[in-house]
Amino acid sequence: MKKILKRFNTHFYGIKFNNEIKIKRNLILRLDIINRCNLTCLMCHYNKDYNKIPLFILNKEDFEIILKDIGIYLNEIILSCGYEPLTSKNFMDIISFISQAYPHIKISFCTNALLMDSKIRTEIIKNKIDSITISMDGVTRKTYEHIRKGSNYERVISNILALNELKKQYSLDYPKIIINYVIMNSNMHEAQLMVRLGKLIGAKLINFRKIAPFNQEIKNDNELLDDNKAKFNFYREKIIEESERHKIPIHLADKFDMKSEFTPLNNYELTLNDFSKIMPDKNEKIFLEKDNFKKKKTNNIKIKSSLIKKYLECIKNIFKIKNSSFYCTKPFNEMFIDLNYNIKPCECSSIILGNLKEDNLINIIFGEKFNQVRQNIFKNKGDPGCKNCFYFKRMI
Numbered sequence: 001m002k003k004i005l006k007r008f009n010t011h012f013y014g015i016k017f018n019n020e021i022k023i024k025r026n027l028i029l030r031l032d033i034i035n036r037c038n039l040t041c042l043m044c045h046y047n048k049d050y051n052k053i054p055l056f057i058l059n060k061e062d063f064e065i066i067l068k069d070i071g072i073y074l075n076e077i078i079l080s081c082g083y084e085p086l087t088s089k090n091f092m093d094i095i096s097f098i099s100q101a102y103p104h105i106k107i108s109f110c111t112n113a114l115l116m117d118s119k120i121r122t123e124i125i126k127n128k129i130d131s132i133t134i135s136m137d138g139v140t141r142k143t144y145e146h147i148r149k150g151s152n153y154e155r156v157i158s159n160i161l162a163l164n165e166l167k168k169q170y171s172l173d174y175p176k177i178i179i180n181y182v183i184m185n186s187n188m189h190e191a192q193l194m195v196r197l198g199k200l201i202g203a204k205l206i207n208f209r210k211i212a213p214f215n216q217e218i219k220n221d222n223e224l225l226d227d228n229k230a231k232f233n234f235y236r237e238k239i240i241e242e243s244e245r246h247k248i249p250i251h252l253a254d255k256f257d258m259k260s261e262f263t264p265l266n267n268y269e270l271t272l273n274d275f276s277k278i279m280p281d282k283n284e285k286i287f288l289e290k291d292n293f294k295k296k297k298t299n300n301i302k303i304k305s306s307l308i309k310k311y312l313e314c315i316k317n318i319f320k321i322k323n324s325s326f327y328c329t330k331p332f333n334e335m336f337i338d339l340n341y342n343i344k345p346c347e348c349s350s351i352i353l354g355n356l357k358e359d360n361l362i363n364i365i366f367g368e369k370f371n372q373v374r375q376n377i378f379k380n381k382g383d384p385g386c387k388n389c390f391y392f393k394r395m396i
């Protein structure tokens with residue numbers, strides 16, 4: 001009897017959970033719109049050989065198909081996962097289609113900002129892009145260009161400054177600027193200064209991400225934090241001090257549990273001299289509709305956390321899952337479409353839950369296979385698709 005009741009509860013809360021996502025339009029869709037990048041950063045999976053693989057590029061018509069059923073349930077669409085969206089000639093068409101056909105959807109993307117020229121900046125403003133995550137892993141030209149191979153420090157900074165000028169000129173609070181700083185041995189000493197630079201460019205958040213062991217070169221070059229634990233702990237404290245001083249929120253990995261101390265050998269000259277010499281790029285004149293000045297109506301309603309907890313409790317009970325304090329929230333309100341139209345819970349998962357050419361997104365995201373991943377995520381081993389997930393390994 002108890003068993004039946006438990007199963008009934010899971011089923012009941014499962015249905016409620018799915019409805020909650022639908023009613024509150026709380027889904028996030030992530031996808032790449034092209035499989036190309038204009039840089040070859042030293043810590044990236046991307047390398048020059050990518051130019052040899054067939055070009056995959058989405059256009060406005062693809063988005064008409066993708067969003068046909070799921071569009072009304074989406075809260076946010078993130079137009080980049082592993083490549084550079086501004087290398088696509090369709091970028092402007094795509095954002096303009098989404099913002100006109102689905103004005104409730106928040107649009108965001110991640111970029112290295114090298115190609116964020118005046119035309120792109122105008123479209124960003126006109127289409128009310130909600131947030132832009134800019135990848136910058138150094139505050140001096142030398143460090144930045146050493147890591148972001150193929151980029152140009154001056155161009156990137158002047159593009160960011162010009163975007164800020166537009167926001168100021170029209171008194172707009174969008175797009176939010178977020179900085180992604182991949183922290184490694186060769187840029188740890190500059191990370192604290194990134195907080196100050198972030199303040200100057202109006203960043204709302206700085207993500208200090210641990211470098212992931214994507215290629216052998218970074219291991220050979222001694223860039224990994226695991227090989228520089230004491231040094232990381234030392235600079236981590238400095239980053240926290242700066243973030244408190246400038247009141248800028250940060251995401252930062254936990255310190256390593258170790259006693260040995262680090263003493264810096266070099267007296268690095270920590271200044272923002274390179275940054276302060278740069279002027280904003282020239283902007284085009286833009287004519288904004290009245291509507292552009294209004295705050296975008298989005299679905300910021302969160303799914304009731306009590307409901308998620310109840311759903312999870314039922315799953316834990318029924319599968320007799322013990323001691324699982326961790327769960328990754330991605331499979332609960334996110335989905336990812338890969339270059340072959342396969343649907344996965346996120347870009348790191350290896351499990352395929354359906355294909356857009358064979359089924360529609362609604363059936364896939366609210367279907368059996370997706371629910372199974374949600375249940376598996378509570379088991380200590382997680383879902384089989386999460387086995388090689390760098391984030392999962394860090395969380396358990």
Ligand code: SF4
Binds near residue numbers: 037040041044084
């Ligand atoms: S900009 Fe991003 S996608 Fe391109 S090479 Fe650098 S890290 Fe990789």
Ligand code: SF4
Binds near residue numbers: 382
């Ligand atoms: S644990 Fe990793 S692979 Fe699994 S859903 Fe979360 S982010 Fe994706």
